[in-house]
Amino acid sequence: MNHFFKVKSLEEVMALTTQFSPVASETISVSQAYSRVLAQDLVAPKDLPGFRRATMDGYAVVASSTFGASESSPAWLDVVGTIRMGDIPDVDLEPGKAAKISTGGMLPQGADSVVMVEHTELIDDTSVEIYKSVAPLQHVIDVSEDFAKDQTVLPRGVFMRPQEEGLVAGLGVTQIKTYKIPRVGIISTGDEIIPIDEDPAPGKIRDINSYTLSGFIREAHAVPVRYGIVKDDITALKTAVEKAVQQTDMVLISGGSSVGTRDYTVDVLSSLPDTRILVHGMSISPGKPTILARAGNKPIWGLPGQVVSAMVVLKIVVIPFLNTLKGLGQQDRTIRIPAKLTRNVSSAQGRRDFVRVLLEKKNNQLMAKPVLGKSGLIRTMIHADGLLEIGDHVEGLEKDAMVEIILL
């Protein structure tokens, strides 16, 4: 019986992300690009924009015609026409001339800037007073000022936010190569676990983990695939894990990773072909009895059965590995928000503690209030807005300390 794990530190486990490479790529339509990860360098096929455009409503001018203009001494310009949106201007502009233009309109030949309509007064059909001078290229976007032809505009591995989707569209690229959306298999184990639509007899408990883990996987822009509940039976668990490894890119097994007689997960993982156990125990709390194995290029996690521990391990440890599979690389993408601690918090040395906290704004200062209650209670996660990380070599944190909170 292997009572005491040889535990790994959080840093040692995180360093293992480099052992895994991204999933395959596929070509998708730009309208599906949001939340995907680029699997190619994107090069501008043309200049953006392809012509000199107005960024304000007003008058296209030669800047030098406006030099010295002011409220008390306006410049007078001849209005030679109006630029229609989307058209190539049919006028050429010389000094002393102006053409009416709207935001987004193309500047006529000769014009180098736009005077805002607010700084002008139309005197009659053919003349306008200018009250403020403009510099060359003021209130215009020049040819290729956004991106020049052949420039790499987005590198491989970029997460596609709305603005990246828009940029790709603006360049006229209708199809892009992105990493596939990883599929994550979820298996619940334990003789005590029953489906949520059954009424639990004493000793039984509903399968909460399949639902919380699915939620976190969806939040991370991946697809959860549920394999249901497997009883504490080594053959049944092996069959389920083999199927999940075949059909998905990462597998989560919740329950069965505690020390004790029912530690089937390690046995099953040890018996799989081409599979190595990388982690058996981590020095974090909650989450110590975490297992990580590698089956080919696929991570298989044995997560604690306790719901809160499983959630913390997923958020802190598993999601960074998922990011690697998604093609995002090893960069730490966790958002941390500074806050002031409302009370003393004790911690054990030699392990990383994650304390659930509630965030409250008080006199314009964000306060982190530890959520009381036993660590196994799901309500501590319901009441929490984030997790406070306490370092391995810290015995505790004092009231009013400035801390960083990982949002939940």
Next chain:
Amino acid sequence: MNHFFKVKSLEEVMALTTQFSPVASETISVSQAYSRVLAQDLVAPKDLPGFRRATMDGYAVVASSTFGASESSPAWLDVVGTIRMGDIPDVDLEPGKAAKISTGGMLPQGADSVVMVEHTELIDDTSVEIYKSVAPLQHVIDVSEDFAKDQTVLPRGVFMRPQEEGLVAGLGVTQIKTYKIPRVGIISTGDEIIPIDEDPAPGKIRDINSYTLSGFIREAHAVPVRYGIVKDDITALKTAVEKAVQQTDMVLISGGSSVGTRDYTVDVLSSLPDTRILVHGMSISPGKPTILARAGNKPIWGLPGQVVSAMVVLKIVVIPFLNTLKGLGQQDRTIRIPAKLTRNVSSAQGRRDFVRVLLEKKNNQLMAKPVLGKSGLIRTMIHADGLLEIGDHVEGLEKDAMVEIILL
């Protein structure tokens, strides 16, 4: 010609969210709950958990039998059996007795606590040494300690994170009432706008906004519905807006909201039945030429045609209104992260400025570096990680000032 808007402040516009009520509700399966908003108070139908459970592997005991136990003076207990996971224990425990138990197991009648296996040594089949005392209810979760029957566990209006989804599952609630996922209609207008798969002639520009706006709507867990590009034609725009208002819960019209001759949006909105214009111009930059109308209970937005302005208005102004439609209420849900400004930034008084910034960690301090480049360039949004908000009554901010950044 209405050259100068009667602009509204950001606060005045935000106060208008109260004019809109949430979309209708529907009943969904708990497995679809992530990212939805609860449209009912959720009451616990039973105690959670329904029995006293172990939170550690070890021995179920009567706590008093362990009082005074230590490494040098262990307590000796009789082992009367092993609790099988998921079963009702068939032993009753008296003082001086212990039963082997795993995490999640049901405590036998009489037992009130669990000694961790690490603090025990099995001497023979029937006796165990205990090296550390436990208090009553230590390492157990008692009946109803998470949630008690008939308690309201989640109030209406809650955003369903993974943990809320798990809680609902744990209570055995398989169906919940949530607000529907809002559908947001997106219309691009302008004679200069062409579909992204066409090659723009000089003066024309591809329809970037339909893609960026769709991305932000998806990011906000709603469904974008694209109505394509409408030329600057009042009848065509009216037809498109009427159709979108009928089919969706909120409508975004990008372009056509600048001052000037082509201001069709206001004319169209004014001509719609049961529609009132609430905002025509906002004192924010970028984003001044923003229009908000109300058609029945549906918001219709006229967004600036310029891509960066449209994005900022969407992020800062439109998404809070969408949150109201989703049933989340009027609470400010924007995440702001403190950072240190790397250089002076000037700003105009009397308006709210949103400056694009890059975030960089330097000596453990997050630095906000303003992104240079004209405001109309999409690359300023590509290079930016967030927006720095500068107040109405501030002329600028100095280098090294602590500021709060809205993440992009």
